[in-house]
Amino acid sequence: MRIFSFILFFWSLGMFAQQNNFTSVSLKSSASQLTEKMESAKSLYGEFEQTKVIKMLDVETTSYGRIYYQSPDVIKWEYTKPYPYSLLFKNNFIYIDDDGQKSKQDMTANKLFAKLGDLITGSLNGKLLKDDANFDVEYQKKKHHVEAVITPKDKSMADMFEKVIMSFSEDKMLQSVKLQESGEDYTLISFKNWKMNTPIKASVFQP
Structure with a gap:
């Protein structure tokens, strides 16, 4: 479940926007504006809270963590609570650290991981928002x-x-x-403390 939540987050990365208010732009032009924002991101840091809800079993679990990105394609998704777990995407490999137990997966040798790599790339350069062949995207205005x-x-x-x-x-x-x-059933990931284009220590991206 964690790796699928990770995929979904990177779909959302392609949707960061410029600093115009939504009320001043057409929803149809959102994809182009969001792409421009991500093209300027050399690095990105944020914190998240992830809640998984299984209605039938009346189960709700919550995890906390951090996300790091370094242009052009190095990404780390790190859980800190309730126990350490991280995924590092670097040089076509996924490095997994499960509370000290480390492993490595070759994205080019597995269709699922290859698709995951394509999704990440498409999200970061904004092309995913224009991928009409694989996704339907609809923008909806709410109150705030x-x-x-x-x-x-x-x-x-x-x-x-x-x-x-x-x-x-x-x-x-x-x-x-x-x-x-x-x-x-659903998974909800809430974000806070976004920092764009601030230095990130090289050690963060070491397997």
């Missing part, structure tokens, strides 16, 4: 925020989730990502 609703066309993706809902504040920064599965 805007939602981007992504529906997968690809069957393998559609089997995992029905839709992804991204929520943005008035200054167009990402507030949350909700993965809606079939039925009432």
